[in-house]
Amino acid sequence: MNVFDGPNGLREFLDPRNSPPLPLVELPEDLNPFRKLGVRIHAKLMYLLPLLTIKALPALSMLLEAESRGILKDVHTIVENSSGNTALSLAVLARIFGIRHIVAMVPWDIAPGKLDLLRVCGVDFQLQRESPDSPSGIELARHFGNQPGHFSPGQYDNDANPRIYEELLAPEIWEQTKSKLTVFAVGLGTTGTLVGASRYFRRQAQPVTMVGVICQPGSAVPGVRTEAKLREIEFNWQEAADSIVEAGTKESFRRSLALCRAGLMAGPSSGFALAGLLKYLQEKSETIGLDSLRNNDGEVRAVFICGDTPLPYLDKYSTHLEASDF
Numbered sequence: 557m558n559v560f561d562g563p564n565g566l567r568e569f570l571d572p573r574n575s576p577p578l579p580l581v582e583l584p585e586d587l588n589p590f591r592k593l594g595v596r597i598h599a600k601l602m603y604l605l606p607l608l609t610i611k612a613l614p615a616l617s618m619l620l621e622a623e624s625r626g627i628l629k630d631v632h633t634i635v636e637n638s639s640g641n642t643a644l645s646l647a648v649l650a651r652i653f654g655i656r657h658i659v660a661m662v663p664w665d666i667a668p669g670k671l672d673l674l675r676v677c678g679v680d681f682q683l684q685r686e687s688p689d690s691p692s693g694i695e696l697a698r699h700f701g702n703q704p705g706h707f708s709p710g711q712y713d714n715d716a717n718p719r720i721y722e723e724l725l726a727p728e729i730w731e732q733t734k735s736k737l738t739v740f741a742v743g744l745g746t747t748g749t750l751v752g753a754s755r756y757f758r759r760q761a762q763p764v765t766m767v768g769v770i771c772q773p774g775s776a777v778p779g780v781r782t783e784a785k786l787r788e789i790e791f792n793w794q795e796a797a798d799s800i801v802e803a804g805t806k807e808s809f810r811r812s813l814a815l816c817r818a819g820l821m822a823g824p825s826s827g828f829a830l831a832g833l834l835k836y837l838q839e840k841s842e843t844i845g846l847d848s849l850r851n852n853d854g855e856v857r858a859v860f861i862c863g864d865t866p867l868p869y870l871d872k873y874s875t876h877l878e879a880s881d882f
Contacts, residue, residue, distance in 0.1 A: 567652045570606050572613060572724065578604050580732040580859065587818060590837050593846060595856040597833065599820055600729060603865045607645050610863040611638075614748055615645035617720035618709035619653055628653055631707040635700040637661040637684075637693035639745065639779045640670040641864055642711055647677040655707075659700070661693030667778060669868035694788055711746050713790035721752030729753075729859055730760065736851045739858035741767040741833035743780040743803075743825050747793035749861060754796035762851060768797035769832025775804040778869055779825040801839070803831040809876045812866055824869055826862035833860045 558576070560569035568574045579601045585591040602610035622628050634650050634657070636643055643660035650658060660674065664685040674681050684693040691699070694712055701708020711717050730737060740757060742749045750768050757764035771782045786793065794800075812827030820826075837858070840846055849856045866873070874882075 570612070570649060570652065571616060572605055575606075577728045577732060578602060580729065581820060584818065587814060589834070590841070590846075590856070593841065593856075594850065594854060595837060595846065595858065597830075597858045597860070598733070599815070599822065599826070599830075599862050600725075600859050601820065601822070601862050602725075603822065603826075603862055607648060608865055608867075609641040609645060610749070610861065611641035612645040612649070613720045613724065614711055614714075614717040614746070615642055615709070616649050617716040618711065618714050619646070619649055621714075621716040622707060622709065623653060627707060628655065630705060631655055632705045633657040633659060633707070635659045635661075635697045635706055635708045636711065637697040638711070639663060640666055640674060640868070641779065642746075643679050643681070644670075644673055644677050646709065647674070647679045661696050663693075665776065667869045667872055669870055670778070673868055692788060711748065712788065717746055717748035718752030718755070718791060721749050722755045723752075725749070726753040726756035730756070733857055733859065735760065735762055736853060736855070736857045737764050737859060738762065738849050738851050738856055739765045739767060739833070739836070741769060741829050741836065741858065741860040743769045743771075743777070743828045743832065743861070743863070744786060744793060745779045745781055745825075747786070747789050747791045747796070750793055751791045751796045765849060766796060766798045767833060767836045768793060768800050769803050769829055770800055771828075772802045772804040775808075777803070777805055777808045777824050777828045778872075779863065780828055799836055801832045801835045803828050803835065805876050807831045809873055810881060813873065813877070813881060815862070816866055820862065821865050821867075822862040823864045823866045824872065825864065826860070829860040829862070833858055 583597045588597045647658040660681045664683045808828035811830045815822040
């Protein structure tokens with residue numbers, strides 16, 4: 557009946573392992589220019605998690621692992637570098653573990669709506685402007701996390717991040733596609749989703765092409781990184797990806813807008829993943845063709861990840877798009 561009651565009701569509600577699988581929705585033909593070529597594209601709606609962001613998965617996973625190792629016993633403050641969603645998730649979930657103080661290093665150009673959400677969820681944030689003469693937000697979080705009573709989950713090198721996608725997200729998608737999946741696309745931020753999903757999919761008999769989408773140099777999309785910024789990541793995302801494609805700001809927000817108007821309230825990082833997937837399919841169709849991506853039914857079955865909603869970034873749509881887009 558999807559009811560969570562009793563003294564542990566809230567904790568059980570916030571744990572995605574206790575909920576039904578999140579929807580996997582096929583895009584209509586007007587959003588899928590390759591449909592007549594036998595390509596079916598599905599959106600995995602991770603923004604329907606209780607905290608409205610996919611980052612709730614690694615946040616909970618990292619806290620549970622730390623609790624199991626006894627690390628949280630004397631912790632009163634969690635410190636993490638974040639573009640926003642992981643910090644938000646940690647702020648809510650840490651309360652279940654008796655920790656109420658969250659400090660986040662966030663980028664100086666973070667969306668105002670995201671800052672408002674961090675305030676609502678009780679996050680103390682420090683705006684970080686990149687400089688070659690000062691430590692990065694990741695380095696600062698690691699430093700402060702080593703202080704007595706502090707803990708930094710370290711989403712950029714903590715294996716509990718990719719592990720939750722390997723154990724939960726990838727098997728769910730595999731089952732929902734009836735083992736017919738052939739292409740998986742996701743934007744790269746911490747790279748945990750790509751790394752974890754690749755571990756699972758590469759153990760299956762049906763080959764799945766892993767497409768990692770990175771931000772074009774000079775572009776800015778919330779939650780994802782350029783190739784230069786990905787050098788800060790400890791995970792071996794290069795090995796996890798079969799193909800890397802770039803996407804930019806405008807195309808990501810335009811794809812997000814199209815998804816929202818179709819009925820999927822998917823944010824700019826979702827539009828980013830879809831833009832990257834479509835670029836990959838276009839490149840394949842123009843070079844060697846799509847046959848290598850087909851399953852035994854003769855179809856290309858593709859899934860891209862919708863990580864959060866557009867709501868924290870509403871001001872950015874009018875900033876990045878033209879009046880004609882609306």
